[in-house]
Structure formats: structure tokens, C-alpha cells
Amino acid sequence: MAVAPVQDAIVESRKGVLWELQRNRKFTIGGAIFLAMLLIALISGMMIDPDLRKSGSFPQRLPPGEGTLFGTTSLGQSVAIQLTEAIPNSVQVGLIAAAVGTILGALIGFVSGYFGGKVDNVLRILIDVFLSVPSLLFLILIAALLRGVGVTAMALIIGAFAWPSPARQVRAQVLSLKERGFVQVARLSGMNGMEIILIELMPHMFQWLGANFVNAFIAAVLAESGLSILGLGPSREMTLGMMIYWALNYSAIFQNLWWWWLAPVITLMALFLSLYLVHIGFDEVSNPRLRTEG
Amino acid sequence: MNPYIRYIGERLILLLATIFISMTVVFFVPRMVPGEPMNAIFANMAAVGGSMNAQEMIVEYRVRFGLDRPVWVQYLSFWRELAQGNLGISISNFPSEVSGMLLSALPWTLGLLTVTTLISWIAGSVIGAVIGWRGRKAGVARLMVPVALVLYTTPYYILALILVFVFAFHWPIFPLSGAYSVGMRPGLNTAFIVDVVRHAVLPALSILLVSLGWWFLSMRSLIISLKGEDYILNAEAMGIKERRILWGYAFRNALLPQTTGLAISLGHIVGGALITEVIFAYPGIGYRIYNAIKSLDYPLIQGGVLLIIISVALANFLIDAAYPLIDPRIRFEGSGGS
Numbered sequence: 045m046a047v048a049p050v051q052d053a054i055v056e057s058r059k060g061v062l063w064e065l066q067r068n069r070k071f072t073i074g075g076a077i078f079l080a081m082l083l084i085a086l087i088s089g090m091m092i093d094p095d096l097r098k099s100g101s102f103p104q105r106l107p108p109g110e111g112t113l114f115g116t117t118s119l120g121q122s123v124a125i126q127l128t129e130a131i132p133n134s135v136q137v138g139l140i141a142a143a144v145g146t147i148l149g150a151l152i153g154f155v156s157g158y159f160g161g162k163v164d165n166v167l168r169i170l171i172d173v174f175l176s177v178p179s180l181l182f183l184i185l186i187a188a189l190l191r192g193v194g195v196t197a198m199a200l201i202i203g204a205f206a207w208p209s210p211a212r213q214v215r216a217q218v219l220s221l222k223e224r225g226f227v228q229v230a231r232l233s234g235m236n237g238m239e240i241i242l243i244e245l246m247p248h249m250f251q252w253l254g255a256n257f258v259n260a261f262i263a264a265v266l267a268e269s270g271l272s273i274l275g276l277g278p279s280r281e282m283t284l285g286m287m288i289y290w291a292l293n294y295s296a297i298f299q300n301l302w303w304w305w306l307a308p309v310i311t312l313m314a315l316f317l318s319l320y321l322v323h324i325g326f327d328e329v330s331n332p333r334l335r336t337e338g
Numbered sequence: 339m340n341p342y343i344r345y346i347g348e349r350l351i352l353l354l355a356t357i358f359i360s361m362t363v364v365f366f367v368p369r370m371v372p373g374e375p376m377n378a379i380f381a382n383m384a385a386v387g388g389s390m391n392a393q394e395m396i397v398e399y400r401v402r403f404g405l406d407r408p409v410w411v412q413y414l415s416f417w418r419e420l421a422q423g424n425l426g427i428s429i430s431n432f433p434s435e436v437s438g439m440l441l442s443a444l445p446w447t448l449g450l451l452t453v454t455t456l457i458s459w460i461a462g463s464v465i466g467a468v469i470g471w472r473g474r475k476a477g478v479a480r481l482m483v484p485v486a487l488v489l490y491t492t493p494y495y496i497l498a499l500i501l502v503f504v505f506a507f508h509w510p511i512f513p514l515s516g517a518y519s520v521g522m523r524p525g526l527n528t529a530f531i532v533d534v535v536r537h538a539v540l541p542a543l544s545i546l547l548v549s550l551g552w553w554f555l556s557m558r559s560l561i562i563s564l565k566g567e568d569y570i571l572n573a574e575a576m577g578i579k580e581r582r583i584l585w586g587y588a589f590r591n592a593l594l595p596q597t598t599g600l601a602i603s604l605g606h607i608v609g610g611a612l613i614t615e616v617i618f619a620y621p622g623i624g625y626r627i628y629n630a631i632k633s634l635d636y637p638l639i640q641g642g643v644l645l646i647i648i649s650v651a652l653a654n655f656l657i658d659a660a661y662p663l664i665d666p667r668i669r670f671e672g673s674g675g676s
Contacts, residue, residue, distance in 0.1 A: 173356045176654050177647060178606060181627075182363065185639070188631045189371040266493055270613050273495055274628070288499070297503050305503075309496055316491040 061251055064329045071325025077318035081311070082135055089128035096125055108303045115303035118294045123307045129282040130308065133195050134265055134315070137283065140199035141264030145206025146257045150249065152207060153214025154241050158222060164215075171211045179205040183267055187276040195278045198271070202264045210256040217252060221245055251330035258323040262316060269312055284308045284315070342662065349658045356651040357644070361420075364643045365413055368636055403429065403637075416640070425644070426637035430630065436641035439626060444608075444645075446517050447615070447622030450538055451607040454546040459600050462553025467592065469554075470561030471584045482554065489551030495613040498544035502617075505540060512540050515619040541618045545611055549603070556599065560592035594664065598657055605653020608646045 065071050095101065100120040108115040114123040156167035186201055187193065193201070221227060222245070230244045265284075271277050272285025275293075279286070291297075291305035400406045404415060419426060425436035469476045469483070489497075506514045518524065518533045564570060565588065573583045612624030619625065623642060630638035 169352060169355050170359075172352050173359050176356055176650055177360050178650060180612065181643060181646060182367075184612070184628065185364065185367055185631055185643075189368055189634075269493065270495060274613060274616055288496075292499075297499070297507055300507075302503065305499065309499060312496060313488070313492050316493070317488060320487070320491045 061329065065325065068325040068329055070321045070328070074318045074321025074323075074325060077314065078322065081131060081314065081318070085128045085131035089132065092125055092128060096122065097129070105299075105301055114307045115301070117290070117304050118296070118299070118301070123287075123304055126282055126287055127307060127311060130284045130287050131311065131315075133278075133281055134268060134284045134312075137195055137199040137202065137268045138261040138265040140196065141203035141206055141267075142257050142260035144200060144203025145260045145264075146210050146253055148203070149207035149210030149256070150214045150253060153211040154218055154245070156211070157215035157218030158237060158241055158245070167211075168215070171208050171215070174205070174208040175212060180267060180270060183271060184274065184276065187271050192279050195281050195283065198268060198278050199264065202267045203260075206260045206263060210253065210260070213252055213256060214249060217249060218245060221248055251326070255323065255326035255330055258319060258326055262319045262323065265312075265315065265319075284312045288312075345662070346659055349655050353651050353655045357647055360647045361640065361644060362413075364640055365416060366409070368631075368634060368639060369409055369412075371634075403427075420644075425641040428630075428635055428638045430633040430635040430638065436637050439638065440623065440641055440645055443621055443623045443626045446620060447608060447611070447624065450542055450620065450622065451545070451611055452604075454542045455549065455600070455603055455607060458546045458550040459553050459596075459603075462550045463557045463593075463596055466554040466557030467561050467584065467589045470558035471565070471588065473562070473565075483558070486551040486554045489547050490555060491551075492548060494544045494548040494611070495617055497547055498541065498614050498617050501540050501544055513537050514540075517621050537620075541611070541614050541620050544614055553596070553599075557592060557596055560595060561588050564588045564591055598661070601653055601657045605650045608649040 098121075102112060102116040102120045102122050104116060104118055104120045106112055106116040108123075112122045112124060114127070116122055117126075152167055152171070156164045156171070183202060183205060187198070190197075190201075227240060227244055230240050235243070268277065268283060269285030269288070272283055272289050273292070275289060277283060277286045277289060285308075287308035288305055291301070291308070294301075294304075296302075296304040397406075404412055407415075425440070428434045428436050428439055431439060465482065469479050472479070474480075502514065505512050513519070513536060517537050518530065519537075522530055522533055524530060561584075570583060570587055573587055574580075608623055611622070612628060614620070615622045615624035616628050623645060627639065627642035627646075629635075630642060
């Protein structure tokens with residue numbers, strides 16, 4: 045129906061995607077909040093004396109403002125300094141997991157959609173199976189059994205479950221793209237399957253992959269914080285989820301040390317909200333019909 | 339062949355593949371990790387004062403649970419037992435049957451999640467429809483949009499922490515954990531029911547508010563996209579009352595995708611609130627599975643995961659089977675080239 049002309053329009057205005065993105069208000073506001081949080085954490089993290097990260101560097105249980113910005117924990121750590129470590133680590137989990145999931149998913153989706161036949165039959169069932177199972181269940185299982193994984197390992201495990209949804213979308217896109225004229229021309233001119241995928245099809249997928257990447261990013265940070273709160277996170281490193289875990293572990297809620305648990309909670313909420321705005325922005329740009337009102 | 343039968347056949351294969359692949363993963367992953375599930379039994383025995391030769395007992399118990407045999411033999415016998423409806427015996431809660439343990443946990447999860455899912459779906463859909471329909475005329479009510487956005491993007495367990503702080507610590511109105519007070523005897527009397535409801539309020543609220551945000555946002559955008567449709571404009575031109583257009587025309591058409599969403603989330607009910615159940619020590623399926631994973635209770639892990647997978651896969655299957663019957667626009671293309 046009306047789908048084909050819309051896609052053509054997108055393909056033609058492709059060099060304008062970045063321009064369209066920076067014009068989208070949700071994308072820019074979300075992106076700005078996200079970058080600001082990350083940069084402030086990274087820069088102040090670099091300026092802080094590493095010795096101050098140790099337990100006992102500060103008096104215990106200080107409320108915010110009295111000597112430290114966001115107060116201190118029961119172990120004499122500064123909550124603000126913990127945040128400078130936790131935000132980049134949580135973002136790192138999101139980035140690695142989303143990259144692994146998106147690349148893996150794109151690859152599987154390309155192969156499945158492009159080659160079709162038996163390969164497609166098997167991969168399609170795999171995609172559908174992993175789309176329908178609740179991945180958190182398997183993540184809990186694996187994280188619980190591996191015990192004490194680091195930030196990177198955690199990210200890889202989460203990424204290993206993030207491929208089905210990009211795979212399904214890329215597969216559907218390839219199915220519709222491969223019947224189009226320019227792919228036929230490429231095939232007739234003697235390009236092989238891999239070349240067609242990389243040179244002819246890949247460039248058309250960047251927007252979908254972009255939106256997917258942000259989506260996987262959100263899901264990964266979500267998974268990390270959930271696992272960490274259950275006590276299955278990277279126990280030797282600091283992430284936003286681990287901050288909450290330690291706060292709960294020392295019953296910060298019931299000792300009325302509200303700053304300890306509230307700081308990572310609010311940071312997480314801000315992180316999710318900003319990423320979600322970026323996601324909506326991406327969606328609106330790659331699917332102009334969504335833009336009507338909002 | 340009848341395309342519908344062919345289509346159902348494909349969905350059935352998918353249903354079986356989902357169960358088979360998930361159970362295979364769940365069977366092998368815990369066994370690849372070094373760890374001694376029997377430790378849980380001995381911890382329990384030591385707690386009640388049992389003192390026997392531990393090493394001999396471990397060997398004996400391993401034989402009893404079949405853990406001395408090669409893994410693939412265990413795997414085959416797992417499917418054989420499952421085909422006869424036997425989920426085995428829990429290791430950590432020896433000698434309780436896995437099926438019995440899961441059955442006693444199921445009502446708590448189903449009760450908590452069914453009620454919250456339905457309430458949030460109805461409330462979210464109705465409010466979303468009204469605010470979406472009114473558009474810019476909705477006035478102050480439009481504030482619901484950013485509020486719903488914040489609620490929806492907040493993970494339910496984060497909301498749970500905030501609720502605990504406000505309503506269990508700052509104003510201790512609701513109890514902190516469990517499904518009913520310690521020492522209360524379960525029964526069909528007012529005191530017990532009130533107690534159960536009081537315990538369910540905070541976990542329920544954490545799930546309800548998050549999903550309310552989602553149903554609200556999706557119904558609102560559905561209504562907005564329907565507002566420009568020809569049949570709506572036509573109805574307006576014919577002078578039909580606005581209220582009737584909203585509920586009889588727009589809302590009715592938006593209900594189809596919204597109901598699909600409901601069916602999907604009903605399928606996810608059994609395993610949907612694992613972290614909330616853990617935070618509130620709510621004795622449902624999620625909490626059971628979490629504890630089983632922690633103590634390497636293979637049979638209980640397998641049984642719990644099977645229950646969740648079957649409910650999710652079955653819900654998906656039923657939606658797929660029903661959808662072409664409800665919505666004639668859907669064609670049967672085996673390849674599902676959506």
C-alpha cells in the first residue's frame with residue numbers, strides 16, 4: 045500500500061537523516077540530558093583523587109550538603125563520587141550489550157532474509173522462539189550461576205539475548221528491499237550475496253538499526269539494574285544497579301539514609317527518560333507517519 | 339491445503355520449538371556450573387540437628403536424584419518423566435514435589451498480576467482514549483502525558499523502592515513484605531482477606547502504575563491516529579454525537595491492537611513480576627524460582643521455567659490463532675513476511 049512510497053522518500057532523503065534528527069526536539073532534549081549526565085560523570089570522575097574512592101574516606105552517614113554533595117554511605121563513601129563511577133559503567137553495559145545485540149541481530153536478520161529457503165526457516169523459528177521467551181529469566185539463571193561477573197562480561201551476556209528483535213526487523217526489511225530494482229541490478233552485474241548485503245542493503249538499514257540500538261541500550265541498562273538489585277550484578281564494580289543493591293543491603297531505606305538510595309534511583313530514572321526520548325525521536329524520523337501530533 | 343490450517347500448523351511448531359529450546363537451555367546451563375546442589379539438603383538437615391556421614395549421604399542422594407548418571411541420560415530421562423507429567427522432587431525442599439510447590443505459589447502470582455493487569459488495562463485505555471480524543475482541549479488533564487511517560491520509563495522495581503520508602507517507612511501504612519502476616523492462619527475470613535489485600539497493595543501498585551503508563555500512552559496514540567480516518571470524519575459530518583463517535587467508533591477500533599497487548603501481557607503474568615516478588619518476599623512463582631536458582635535446585639528451576647514458558651508460548655499461540663479470525667485483513671503468508 046502506502047508503504048513503498050514512504051520508504052522511497054526515506055531512501056532519497058537519506059543524507060538528511062542527521063539533519064532531521066537534530067531538528068527533532070525529543071531527540072535533541074533526550075540526547076542533551078543523556079550526554080550531560082555522562083560527561084559530568086566522566087569529567088568529574090577524572091578530576092577526583094582516586095584515594096577518595098576508598099571506603100572510609102569520608103565520615104559515615106553524612107546527609108547531603110554537609111561536606112559532600114550527595115551525602116555519604118554507611119561505609120564512609122561519597123555518593124557523588126560513586127555516581128561518577130556508576131554512570132559510565134552502566135552506560136558501558138548498555139553500549140556493549142546494544143552493540144553486540146544489534147550487530148548479531150542484523151547479521152542473523154540479513155542472512156535469514158537474503159538467503160531464504162531452509163536457512164530462513166530455521167532462523168525464523170529461532171528468532172520467534174527467543175522473541176517470545178522472557179529473557180530476564182535466562183539472564184537471572186546465567187548470572188546467578190556465574191556469580192560475580194565483571195561489567196564487560198555482564199554486558200556480553202545481556203547482549204547475547206538482545207538480538208531477536210533487531211533480527212526480526214532487519215529480516216523484514218531485507219525481504220522487502222531485495223525485490224527492489226537496484227538489488228536486481230546488482231545481482232545481474234555479478235555481485236555476490238555478501239557484497240550485495242554490505243554495499244547495497246546495509247546503507248538502507250542504518251535508521252532502523254539506530255532506533256533498534258537505542259532500544260537495546262535501554263533494555264540492557266534495565267536488565268543490568270534489575271540483575272544487580274537481585275544481588276547478581278558485578279559486585280566488585282560500581283554501577284547504578286549495584287549502588288541501589290548496596291544501599292538496600294545496608295538497609296538505607298530503614299535507616300532513613302534517603303540520599304544513598306535516592307541518588308542512583310533518580311539517576312536511573314533520568315537516564316531511562318532521556319534514552320526513551322532519543323528513541324521516540326529516532327522513531328519519528330524513520331517513520332514520518334508517527335509525527336502527526338504529540 | 340487450507341491456508342488457515344497450514345498457518346496454525348506453523349504456529350504449533352513454533353509453540354513446541356519454544357518449549358523444547360527453552361527447556362534444553364534450562365536443563366544444561368545449571369549443570370555446566372560447578373556447584374553442589376546437595377549442599378542445600380545438608381544445610382537443612384544441619385538446621386534441624388541431623389548429623390550423619392555427609393560424604394556418604396551426598397553419594398546416596400546423588401544416586402537418588404539420578405545425578406550420578408551421564409548428563410545426556412539425565413536429559414533423556416527428564417523428557418521421559420515430563421511426558422508423564424512428572425516434574426520431579428525438589429532438592430532444596432526435599433522431599434516436596436516440584437508440582438506441589440509450584441501449585442501453592444501460583445495463586446499468589448496469578449492473583450496479584452491478574453488483578454493489577456486488568457485494572458491498569460481498563461483504566462489506562464479509558465483515560466488514554468478520552469485524553470487522546472480531546473487533544474489540545476483536554477486542558478490540565480494533558481499533564482497525564484508526561485506523567486505517564488515518566489511512569490512507563492521507570493522500571494517497576496525502582497517504583498517499588500520508592501513506594502516502600504513512602505508507604506512502609508515514612509508513613510508505615512502498609513506492611514513491607516510477605517503475602518500475609520506471620521502467625522495468621524490462611525482461611526476464608528474477613529481478617530485474613532483484609533490482611534492479604536494490605537500485603538498486596540504495595541507490590542500491586544508498583545506493577546500497576548508502570549503498566550498504566552503504557553496502556554495510557556498506547557491507547558492515546560491509537561485514538562489520535564484514528565481521529566483523521568475517513569469514517570470518523572464521515573460520522574462527524576453526519577452529526578452523530580461526539581460521545582458516540584469516541585466510544586462507538588474510535589475506541590472500538592482501537593480495542594483490537596490494545597486487546598492483543600493485553601493478551602500478550604497476560605501470558606507474561608506468571609513470570610512477569612519476579613523482581614517485585616523478590617523485593618517484597620512475595621511467595622509467588624518468581625520468588626520460588628529465584629530461590630531455586632540460588633540453591634541450584636535443578637528440578638524446581640526446570641519446573642518453574644517450564645510453567646512460565648508454557649504460559650507465554652501458549653498466549654502467543656492463541657493470539658496468533660485468533661487474530662486472522664478477528665481481523666480479516668490478515669492474509670496467510672506462511673513466511674510471516676511482515
